[in-house]
Amino acid sequence: KAGVTQTPRYLIKTRGQQVTLSCSPISGHRSVSWYQQTPGQGLQFLFEYFSETQRNKGNFPGRFSGRQFSNSRSEMNVSTLELGDSALYLCASSSWGSTGGYEQYFGPGTRLTVT
């Protein structure tokens, strides 16, 4: 099976602009989660989508939004970019694995730099 893919891999934007990131989960996985990773804050949960519905949301401002399509592909959007939004944005597709546990498979991430 192909892994999780994310596009673009790198992005440079200017403060005030908006950005859309894309994620394609592993085939057959219906759950997609988004995380923001920064050196000082670790992996911070943004939101999770399952079958086109947002199931959970982290503690991020409304400038961060997302959606999921019928083919399970997901996008996240950040409007009115701030310098502090510079981070690695990771997408993970999830399943209940053979271990009986909740296993998350991460994409390579999108490195967003806001100048």
Next chain:
Amino acid sequence: GQSLEQPSEVTAVEGAIVQINCTYQTSGFYGLSWYQQHDGGAPTFLSYNALDGLEETGRFSSFLSRSDSYGYLLLQELQMKDSASYFCAVYNTNAGKSTFGDGTTLTVKP
């Protein structure tokens, strides 16, 4: 709320054994997972514990004590390629999501 604590850095020599601890506070605990992330790479799933005890997968083992809200990842016969960040994560059934620790940077020296 949920919180996890793990050491920020650990250093060990090639061939040695190292243990990375993780303590957590959460309601609706379902299981403890471990992920490895190399510099510039994505986190990759290593192991999962739902029940107390030790789970072994090759050179890596993971332990859980639910009564102590504590777990650890044990890496044996360390290799240089094991230098990476290691994250513990808990899945919370109430919240329906995983919460990650801040990660432990493991440096393996020759």
